[in-house]
Amino acid sequence: MPSNTVQAPVPGAASGHNDLAGRGARIELTDLSKRYGDFAAVDDISLVIEPGEFMTFLGPSGSGKTTTLNIIAGFVHPTSGTLKVDGAAIEATPAHKRDMGVVFQHYALFPHLTVAENIAYPLKRRGMPKARRAELIRAALDTVHLGDYGHRYPRELSGGQQQRVAVARAIVYSPRVLLMDEPLGALDKKLRDWLQLEIKRIHAELGTTFVYVTHDQEEALVLSDRIAVFNHGRIEQVGPASEMYERPATLFVAKFLGESTVLRGEATREGDGSVVGVCARTLRAAGHIDGPRAAIVVRPERIAVQPRGHQPEPDRNVLPATVTSEIYLGSSRKLELALPDGSTALVRESAGTLSDARPGDEVTLTWRVEDSVLLPDDPEVETVFT
Amino acid sequence: MALLDELSGAARPVTKGRAAAREPGARRPALLILPALIALAVFFLYPLAVVGWNAFTDPEPGLGNFTWFFSEPANIATLVRTFTTALWVTLVSLVLSYPYAYAMTVAGTRVRAALMMLVLLPFWTSLMVRTFAWVILLQDTGVINQILGAVGLGPFSLIRTQTGVIIGMVQLLMPFMVLPLYAVMSGIDKRLLPAARSLGARPATAFVTVYMPLSLPGVSAGCLTVFISALGFYITPALLGSPTDALISQQIFTQVNGLLKWGRGGAMGVILLGLTLAMIALLAVSLRRAGKRVSG
Numbered sequence: 001m002p003s004n005t006v007q008a009p010v011p012g013a014a015s016g017h018n019d020l021a022g023r024g025a026r027i028e029l030t031d032l033s034k035r036y037g038d039f040a041a042v043d044d045i046s047l048v049i050e051p052g053e054f055m056t057f058l059g060p061s062g063s064g065k066t067t068t069l070n071i072i073a074g075f076v077h078p079t080s081g082t083l084k085v086d087g088a089a090i091e092a093t094p095a096h097k098r099d100m101g102v103v104f105q106h107y108a109l110f111p112h113l114t115v116a117e118n119i120a121y122p123l124k125r126r127g128m129p130k131a132r133r134a135e136l137i138r139a140a141l142d143t144v145h146l147g148d149y150g151h152r153y154p155r156e157l158s159g160g161q162q163q164r165v166a167v168a169r170a171i172v173y174s175p176r177v178l179l180m181d182e183p184l185g186a187l188d189k190k191l192r193d194w195l196q197l198e199i200k201r202i203h204a205e206l207g208t209t210f211v212y213v214t215h216d217q218e219e220a221l222v223l224s225d226r227i228a229v230f231n232h233g234r235i236e237q238v239g240p241a242s243e244m245y246e247r248p249a250t251l252f253v254a255k256f257l258g259e260s261t262v263l264r265g266e267a268t269r270e271g272d273g274s275v276v277g278v279c280a281r282t283l284r285a286a287g288h289i290d291g292p293r294a295a296i297v298v299r300p301e302r303i304a305v306q307p308r309g310h311q312p313e314p315d316r317n318v319l320p321a322t323v324t325s326e327i328y329l330g331s332s333r334k335l336e337l338a339l340p341d342g343s344t345a346l347v348r349e350s351a352g353t354l355s356d357a358r359p360g361d362e363v364t365l366t367w368r369v370e371d372s373v374l375l376p377d378d379p380e381v382e383t384v385f386t
Numbered sequence: 387m388a389l390l391d392e393l394s395g396a397a398r399p400v401t402k403g404r405a406a407a408r409e410p411g412a413r414r415p416a417l418l419i420l421p422a423l424i425a426l427a428v429f430f431l432y433p434l435a436v437v438g439w440n441a442f443t444d445p446e447p448g449l450g451n452f453t454w455f456f457s458e459p460a461n462i463a464t465l466v467r468t469f470t471t472a473l474w475v476t477l478v479s480l481v482l483s484y485p486y487a488y489a490m491t492v493a494g495t496r497v498r499a500a501l502m503m504l505v506l507l508p509f510w511t512s513l514m515v516r517t518f519a520w521v522i523l524l525q526d527t528g529v530i531n532q533i534l535g536a537v538g539l540g541p542f543s544l545i546r547t548q549t550g551v552i553i554g555m556v557q558l559l560m561p562f563m564v565l566p567l568y569a570v571m572s573g574i575d576k577r578l579l580p581a582a583r584s585l586g587a588r589p590a591t592a593f594v595t596v597y598m599p600l601s602l603p604g605v606s607a608g609c610l611t612v613f614i615s616a617l618g619f620y621i622t623p624a625l626l627g628s629p630t631d632a633l634i635s636q637q638i639f640t641q642v643n644g645l646l647k648w649g650r651g652g653a654m655g656v657i658l659l660g661l662t663l664a665m666i667a668l669l670a671v672s673l674r675r676a677g678k679r680v681s682g
C-alpha cells in the first residue's frame with residue numbers, strides 16, 4: 001500500500017511543547033484474519049499505518065472494525081496473519097506489554113478510583129516514582145483541560161468529561177499508539193463536534209499514531225489523515241479523505257462517504273473511456289471496468305441545474321430531470337430530482353450560485369465527464385444515499 | 387468515599403428500587419412494611435426485652451449474673467471458642483464462595499442456573515436433616531473416612547471436633563456468602579479488566595487492583611451475615627461438636643433448660659449480643675479502612 005500521508009500540522013493547534021509528546025509507531029497488518037467458527041469477522045486484511053498518522057476505520061456496524069482494533073490492542077488473537085509494530089512481530093505479546101493506549105466507547109474508568117488515581121494507574125503499573133507520577137498526571141489533565149478535576153470520582157463527571165479523563169489516562173504514559181473505539185459514540189452531537197476538535201488537537205500535540213474507529217462518516221472526514229473503509233470484514237479502500245470522496249474505489253465506499261447520485265446501466269468501452277446507457281441517454285466516463293454492469297457516481301455539488309433546452313458544453317454529461325423537493329440549508333440548498341427511469345438524483349447548490357429551479361420544474365442536469373466516477377455495479381448497494 | 391456508599395447499599399446494581407422509594411410522594415411503601423414491623427416487635431423485640439430484664443433481675447436485681455460470667459474461666463474460654471469458630475467458618479466460606487460466585491458471573495445461562503440451584507438447595511431441606519446427614523458423613527466409619535482410607539489416608543476424627551463443626555456450619559451458611567457476593571459481582575463491569583490490561587496490568591494485577599476492590603461490598607455483606615449467624619448456631623455444634631468444646635449457645639441452653647438459671651442465660655445472651663454488635667462496628671470500620679487503602 002502506498003504511503004501517501006502528509007503530516008501537516010493542524011491549523012490552530014496549540015503548537016507548543018507537550019510533556020507527553022512522543023514518537024508514534026508504525027503498524028503493519030498483513031493478511032490478518034479472525035474467524036469465529038465459519039464466520040470471518042476479519043477477512044484477510046492488509047494495511048500499513050504510518051508513524052504519527054491519524055488512521056480511521058470507518059464502516060457499518062458488524063464490519064470488523066472493533067475486532068481489528070482489538071487484535072492490535074492484544075485483546076483478540078488473530079486466526080492467521082501477522083501484526084508488526086515498528087517492524088517487530090507482536091502477535092505473541094500480551095496486551096499489558098504492548099504499550100498502547102486504548103479509549104473505549106464506554107469510558108472504562110475505574111469507579112473506585114478518583115480521576116487522578118485513574119490516571120496514576122498505568123504509571124503505578126510501570127513502577128514510576130511518585131513525584132514523576134504527579135508531574136505526568138498534571139500534564140495529562142492539562143492536555144484534556146480538566147486541570148481541577150483530579151480529586152473527583154468518575155461518577156461525579158459528565159459523559160464528555162469522563163471520556164476526556166479516559167483519554168488522559170491513555171496518553172499519560174506516552175504510548176506509541178492510541179487506539180480509540182467509537183469514543184464519542186455515547187455523546188450528543190454538539191459535544192461530539194467539540195471533542196473531535198480536541199482529539200485532533202491532542203493528536204497534533206503528541207505525534208502518537210492514532211487508530212480511530214467510527215461508523216460516522218463526518219467524524220472520519222473531520223479527523224483523519226487516512227480512512228480505511230470496512231465492509232464484511234474486509235477493507236474496501238484506504239486513502240486520504242479527499243481521495244476517498246472524489247475517487248471512491250467501490251460503490252460501497254461512495255455510499256459510506258458523503259452523498260451521491262448513482263446512475264446504473266450497461267457500459268461499453270470507447271477509447272480511453274466508457275459510455276454507459278442510462279435513461280435512454282449515453283453518459284461518458286473515464287476508464288474501464290470489467291463486465292458490463294456499471295454504475296456512475298456523481299457527487300451532488302458537481303451537478304449543475306439548467307433550464308430545460310439549455311445547450312451544454314461538449315465535455316459534459318446531460319440528463320433530463322424533474323425537481324421533486326428542495327431543502328434549504330442556509331449556506332447551501334439541496335435538491336432532489338426524479339430521473340426518467342424513476343431513480344433519484346441529488347444536487348447541492350452553494351448559496352451564491354443558486355439556480356431558479358423550484359419543485360415541479362422540468363430541468364436539465366449537467367456535469368463534467370471527469371466528475372463521473374465509473375464503478376462496477378454492486379447490487380447490494382441501494383441507488384440513493386442521503 | 388465510594389466504598390461507604392457501596393457498604394450502605396451492598397448490591398447497588400440490583401437495588402435500584404431503593405433510590406426510587408426515597409423520592410417525594412413515595413410514602414406508601416412505609417405502610418407496606420408496617421405488618422413486618424409489628425411482627426418484629428412482637429416476636430423479636432419483646433422476647434429480647436424479657437431476656438434483658440431477666441439478666442439484671444433474676445434471681446435478684448443487680449449485676450450478679452454478669453460478675454458470675456466473667457469470674458468463671460470456663461465461660462471466657464467458651465466465648466473465645468465461639469468467636470474463633472465463627473471466624474473460621476466465615477473465612478472458609480469466603481475462600482470457597484468467592485471463586486464460586488465469580489464462576490456464576492462468567493458462566494453461561496444454563497450453568498449459572500445450575501450453580502444457583504446448588505446454592506439454594508440447602509434452603510429446601512431442613513437444617514436438622516442436613517446436620518444429621520453430616521453426622522453420618524463425618525463419623526469415624528463414615529463415607530468421608532472410608533474414601534480417605536481407600537486412598538491410604540486417615541482415619542481422621544472429624545465428628546465431635548471443632549473441624550467437624552466448622553465443616554457443617556460452612557455448608558449451612560455458604561448461601562449467605564455466595565448470594566451477596568454474586569449480587570455485587572454481577573454488577574461489576576467486566577470490560578474494566580481488558581482496560582486495566584491495556585494500561586499495563588498483568589491479568590492477576592488487574593483482578594486484584596480493579597475487580598477485588600469493586601467486589602468488597604459483597605465481601606463485607608457476606609462476611610457479616612455468616613459471622614453473626616455462626617455466633618448463634620446451636621443445633622450444628624450440639625450434634626457435630628464435642629460436649630467439652632461447647633459454644634456459647636449450648637451453654638445458654640444448659641443454663642436455661644438444664645439448670646433453670648434464667649438470669650445467667652439472659653446475661654450470656656446480652657453479652658453475646660453486645661460483643662456481636664461491637665464486632666460488626668469493628669468490621670465495618672476496618673473494611674472502610676481497607677477500602678480506602680486499596681483505592682488510595
Ligand SMILES: Nc1ncnc2c1ncn2[C@@H]1O[C@H](COP(=O)(O)OP(=O)(O)O)[C@@H](O)[C@H]1O
Pocket residue numbers: 036040041059060061062063064065066067068
Ligand atoms: N467473540 C465473538 N464471537 C462471535 N462473533 C463475533 C465475536 N466478536 C465479534 N463477532 C462478530 O464479528 C463481526 C464483526 O464485529 P465487530 O468487529 O465488533 O464489528 P464493528 O466493530 O465493525 O461493529 C460481527 O458480526 C460480530 O457479530
Ligand SMILES: [Mg+2]
Pocket residue numbers: 062065066067
Ligand atoms: Mg465496534
